[in-house]
Amino acid sequence: MKKNIQNDNQYEWSISAKNSLFSLNLKEIWDYRDLLGLLVRRDFVSFYKQTIFGPLWFFIQPLLTTIIFTFIFGNLAGISTDGLPAPLFYMAGITAWNYFADCLTKTSTVFKDNANIFGKVYFPRLIMPLSIVVSNLVRFGVQMLLFIAMIAYYLFQGADFSITWAIMLFPVIVLLMALLGLGAGMIISAMTTKYRDLAFLVTFGVQLLMYATTVIYPLSTAIEKYPAYSWIIEYNPMTPLIETFRYGFLGEGSFSWESLGYATGVTLLILAIGTLIFNKVEKNFVDTV
Secondary structure: OOOOOOOOOOOEEEEEOOOOOOOHHHHHHHHHHHHHHHHHHHHHHHHHHHOOHHHHHHHHHHHHHHHHHHHHHHHHHHOOOOOOOHHHHHHHHHHHHHHHHHHHHOOOOOOHHHHHHHHHOOOOOOHHHHHHHHHHHHHHHHHHHHHHHHHHHHHOOOOOOOOOOHHHHHHHHHHHHHHHHHHHHHHHHHHHHHOOHHHHHHHHHHHHHHHOOOOOHHHHHHHOOOOOOOOHHHOHHHEEEEEEHHHHOOOOOOOOHHHHHHOOOOOHHHHHHHHHHHHHHHOHHHHHH
């Protein structure tokens, strides 16, 4: 909104925001889609610049993690994998979890990491967290190729599992993981503009959250062995998403429409809160960062 000011000692025009706190500015974001593409490319170049293996880390990281989990949790601890081959069970959880965790951790520092850019030029601020979600989606797609190759290998070996109809929910699961990571990340990013200590707790907190999600164990085992604490895992919105992911691709998992509906509701609520806080903080965060 523009307002004419008559006093000669002040500026002639004053510009104030008209957008609602819940506004996503989708039309404006679409107008800046070229910038979104440039930011996605920047993330790839900056992350793998001056590395020996480059994009091969997309495969190396989940593969090494799967080997470690198989040895520690499968062989030493003897944790159940619902009858699935241990590497396949852990690869499914790691692939899904990595996408959510990367969206959350990288979005949670978007204000701090891009303060200089935000203070110099105007563009829809939501472009930054969206670029993180999209760039991580490309990485997730590459890791899915590794997961599918592992499925093909075990099917060829005659392993006892099967792909179910729930695989059709795969796009929905990916979308919910992206929105959940985006919403939670925006909340944390807005809070870190005033409370810098949160930035140091995010990585540690995400690691702890992984153990409260069915990445290294099935939900059925948690309910059977630890019924007093299983409600923490069940009410974790990532648990139904990972369980549905496993059920679709491997035929094992605690799938239900009620749990998936719960995860969807929590995700949309967190996204709405994240959008509200992000839009509120973006107007004056440069003064506090």
